[in-house]
Amino acid sequence: RNLSFLDLCFTTSIIPQMLINLWGPGKTISFVGCVVQLYVNMCLGSAECLLLAVMSYDRFTAICKPLHYLVIMKPHLCLKMIIMVWGISLACSAISCTLTLNLPRCGNNLLDHFLCELPAMVKIACTDTTTVEMSVFALGIVIVLTPLLLILISYGYIAQAVLRMTSKAGQRKAINTCGSHLTVVSIFYGTVIYMYLQPGSSASKDQGKFLTLFYSIITPSLN
Template sequence: MEKDNTSSSEGFILVGFSDRPHLELILFVVVLTFYLLTLLGNMTIILLSVLDSRLHTPMYFFLSNLSFLDMCFTTGTIPQMLYNLWGPDKTISYLGCAIQLYFVLALGGVECVLLAVMAYDRYVAICKPLHYTIIMHPRLCGQLASVAWLSGFGNSLIMAPQTLMLSRCGHRRVDHFLCEMPALIGMACVDTMTTEALAFALAIFIILAPLILILISYGYIAQAVLRIKSAAGQRKAFNTCSSHLIVVSLFYGTIIYMYLQPANTYSQDQGKFLTLFYTIVTPSVNPLIYTLRNKDVKEAVKKVLGKGVPNAWTRGNINFSVT
């Protein structure tokens, strides 16, 4: 498989929603709004986690990683999308496309593994609360986060070159608004079975394996919750995990559809709107999902704003660690 010289020298044309020009201005406003919300919400979580010592816990360490990840993901895709939506120029350079593809694959992979790590953190908090601080020590948290980041970027280091090296016979029109792997594979003019097989094999490792670990963790969590006799205790345990479960459902629901199906069954229109969903909606609502019912974050906001809050340490170590 040889790289197409025309594409390399002239870049690509991101068709996006140019066949629906009446939608482009609306989408520009919507995308820009969600992007600003993403930056504001995720920067707030990171700053609070740094400034408030009560949030120096494993849960908020991993949540800060997720927030930083979401900001990187949106910043790597949305500015180009806004540029293409605003005017008639739909082009992107070959280098720009390659960088975008690499980071979309890498950061998507990081999130898959990071969500599994966060599920393990919730498992320890619910099922082994007395040993939580011993098991989830800072060194282990750093190692787990490193595994997530290295796995995602390692996966992309394999798949991005394989996708870009497919011959496209001079075709430059990408029927998408960003350089995403399914769209680039779909426009190839050669047999892509080997590339698709490799992508599927890596997807088992980077998508399905973390999902299985998440399901196993929540199986044990469900058993532990059912053994709690008090309704208040069950409700507290549910609140501890509900935010993570919602984020997992939103993220995996779109990713599995996008990356675990053959290219010849891939619907570009559905793909575009699903990509819009996990590119602009999910990163912007993640901070809201994690903080809407979280007392620690609300109190941290009050403290940072100078309103003062009661000493949270009086609530006890176990409650503090799993809120």
């Protein structure tokens, strides 16, 4: 339910404005609209990173400890994890977006992108952005690399459990359970890491716009 709600909000906060800018005569967005889109996009992107990690723990429990699944994955624990996901995401969005919006732009309001995204907003600043980029990088390690590490650890245990299975049907069932999740994780984390965990000067604008389509449209569609 949370993943569905998150993806619904993700696409509706981005795609309508994107379609207007791509096909309509107007190529503009209001300042307030841009700010709202920036905060929402950052919050939902962070939430998706963390939620995919929580889902990998669910897969790990289901495959590696099937008899204890209902005892471990209690509704109370699930609620705690969901609150943690949304709480951290809101905090990350508030910090990184506020730092970005406080950068001076010297009247430059031309954004070469489909949407108001953090890397694109940093690029139009008319001052040294090293401090903001380092802050975003540090938050990226917490929000992106730490959940990714937990996912890889979970799937390491899952792979061991699957290889120990003697039943081919059991192996197929385990692979079917994890295959879709692993596909989405690969696409989503691959594009987000490229976008947010590299120096701002080395990123290509066209590559950035192309990869934005992956984690803002294709990943929610696959989910």
